[in-house]
Amino acid sequence: MNGNEIIPISNFQLALSVILVLLAGSVSALLRLGLLKSLLWGTVRTFVQLFLIGYALTYIFNLNSPPVIFAIILIMCAIATHAATRRSSNVPDYPKAIGFLSLTASTFLVGGIVVGLIITPEPWYSARTVVPIFGMILGNSMNGIALSLDRLYSETRSHIAEIESLLSFGATPWEAMRERIKEALRAGMTPTINSLMVVGLVSLPGMMTGQILGGADPREAVRYQIVVMLMIAAAVAVGCLMLVLLSYKHLFTEDAALNTTKIKVKQ
Amino acid sequence: MKYLIELQNLSFQTGGAGPAITVSAGLPAGSVLFISGPSGVGKTTLLRTISRLHGSISGEVYLDGQSWASYSVFQWRRLVHYFPQKPVLFSGTVRDNLTIPFTVARVSKDVVLNHDRAKRLLTLLLPGKSPEQDASTLSGGESSRLALIRALLIEPAVLLLDEPTAHLDRKTGTLVLQALAGWLNEQPRRGIIMVSHGNDAAQLVEMGASTDILNLGGRGKGAWDK
Numbered sequence: 001m002n003g004n005e006i007i008p009i010s011n012f013q014l015a016l017s018v019i020l021v022l023l024a025g026s027v028s029a030l031l032r033l034g035l036l037k038s039l040l041w042g043t044v045r046t047f048v049q050l051f052l053i054g055y056a057l058t059y060i061f062n063l064n065s066p067p068v069i070f071a072i073i074l075i076m077c078a079i080a081t082h083a084a085t086r087r088s089s090n091v092p093d094y095p096k097a098i099g100f101l102s103l104t105a106s107t108f109l110v111g112g113i114v115v116g117l118i119i120t121p122e123p124w125y126s127a128r129t130v131v132p133i134f135g136m137i138l139g140n141s142m143n144g145i146a147l148s149l150d151r152l153y154s155e156t157r158s159h160i161a162e163i164e165s166l167l168s169f170g171a172t173p174w175e176a177m178r179e180r181i182k183e184a185l186r187a188g189m190t191p192t193i194n195s196l197m198v199v200g201l202v203s204l205p206g207m208m209t210g211q212i213l214g215g216a217d218p219r220e221a222v223r224y225q226i227v228v229m230l231m232i233a234a235a236v237a238v239g240c241l242m243l244v245l246l247s248y249k250h251l252f253t254e255d256a257a258l259n260t261t262k263i264k265v266k267q
Numbered sequence: 268m269k270y271l272i273e274l275q276n277l278s279f280q281t282g283g284a285g286p287a288i289t290v291s292a293g294l295p296a297g298s299v300l301f302i303s304g305p306s307g308v309g310k311t312t313l314l315r316t317i318s319r320l321h322g323s324i325s326g327e328v329y330l331d332g333q334s335w336a337s338y339s340v341f342q343w344r345r346l347v348h349y350f351p352q353k354p355v356l357f358s359g360t361v362r363d364n365l366t367i368p369f370t371v372a373r374v375s376k377d378v379v380l381n382h383d384r385a386k387r388l389l390t391l392l393l394p395g396k397s398p399e400q401d402a403s404t405l406s407g408g409e410s411s412r413l414a415l416i417r418a419l420l421i422e423p424a425v426l427l428l429d430e431p432t433a434h435l436d437r438k439t440g441t442l443v444l445q446a447l448a449g450w451l452n453e454q455p456r457r458g459i460i461m462v463s464h465g466n467d468a469a470q471l472v473e474m475g476a477s478t479d480i481l482n483l484g485g486r487g488k489g490a491w492d493k
Binding site: 172 | 345
């Protein structure tokens with residue numbers, strides 16, 4: 001075909017990559033950054049986690065069973081929710097169900113469009129397509145959601161007086177929170193929109209790099225990357241919107257008063 | 268009906284875990300009820316509870332003989348309007364700050380912005396200030412007077428004022444009280460519940476308003492306590 005073959009990495013070659021860890025480790029040791037332990041632990045985890053996922057994916061691709069794929073995606077959604085809502089000390093007592101619902105719904109909506117309408121693999125549920133695509137969507141919308149959520153809480157916390165002033169006129173929680181909600185959505189979507197601007201100019205995206213190293217024609221890899229970029233933008237937008245719309249009400253009492261205990265930072 | 272607004276065994280809690288306080292009081296139309304008591308006893312929380320910005324534990328508040336449960340919370344907050352000690356100005360001009368409540372659906376449905384009254388109140392309380400002036404250039408005292416004009420324009424029935432003259436010099440304080448006394452007499456069914464440490468009560472009496480005291484946390488009891 002195009003004469004490009006994937007160059008396999010042998011065990012010996014893989015072992016050589018530890019040189020890179022030594023390089024990073026000596027920087028840490030030399031400057032006493034105190035990162036050595038985490039670096040070594042991280043290296044071990046990278047090896048173990050990726051080897052395990054490599055075997056798992058091989059198994060899953062061969063199995064290619066819709067219920068298994070579905071279950072795996074749900075587990076991925078749950079892990080992503082946990083990561084997105086845990087990272088921020090800014091957001092105390094966040095109900096994970098809302099995060100899970102927003103992430104899962106946006107991922108399935110956008111993933112469904114990409115797999116069912118655009119890529120159309122045979123069979124439609126092909127694990128080799130569905131798992132990586134949904135994974136990419138999740139990884140990115142997770143970050144967007146974490147940013148939106150964080151901003152929603154910090155905006156609310158720094159505008160309590162304004163929000164209560166609007167409420168005291170007779171504003172609904174939506175009217176009182178409209179500006180805060182806009183800010184939260186902007187915060188979640190801006191990094192993705194920025195990445196649309198500079199993609200290919202500053203760095204080649206990981207997926208495209210992977211396809212090229214794997215022997216794909218760069219012109220084909222680019223087509224995939226375009227789909228991926230746009231699907232990420234869509235998933236982030238839908239996920240953030242759902243999350244923010246479902247969460248802001250949670251900051252109010254049943255009688256539509258701002259519940260300031262919900263936004264207090266834990267000491 | 269005897270009272271414009273009546274608190275019936277209204278029970279609330281200050282902060283997260285303070286002791287529950289229960290009050291009963293009634294305010295006849297056209298008069299001012301002062302809330303007194305040592306600081307930290309829950310005077311501000313009481314005002315916030317009456318306007319439904321803070322949850323009550325039990326009890327009810329009646330406006331014109333109707334329980335607060337029969338009003339939508341949004342209508343209630345406009346009618347029984349809480350005015351904080353440090354009111355907020357929004358970014359924009361003086362005029363923007365006066366019109367912002369009218370961007371709220373509930374307000375624009377119930378009230379028409381009275382431009383004449385806005386002008387009159389501006390001349391009285393903020394003489395020499397243009398509606399086009401940037402609100403962020405106003406001093407603290409000027410800001411709170413602008414916010415007071417804004418509160419009067421949404422035509423509440425009962426104003427809940429939290430130390431409205433605390434940060435004003437004597438002269439402007441008197442000016443604010445005059446505006447309040449004028450507002451009270453302008454229409455028959457209006458009332459004010461006020462937290463105040465100064466001699467606002469004495470001044471309002473001098474201006475011809477009928478006043479009473481509700482004592483929170485102290486031993487004395489006001490006449491409206493039942």
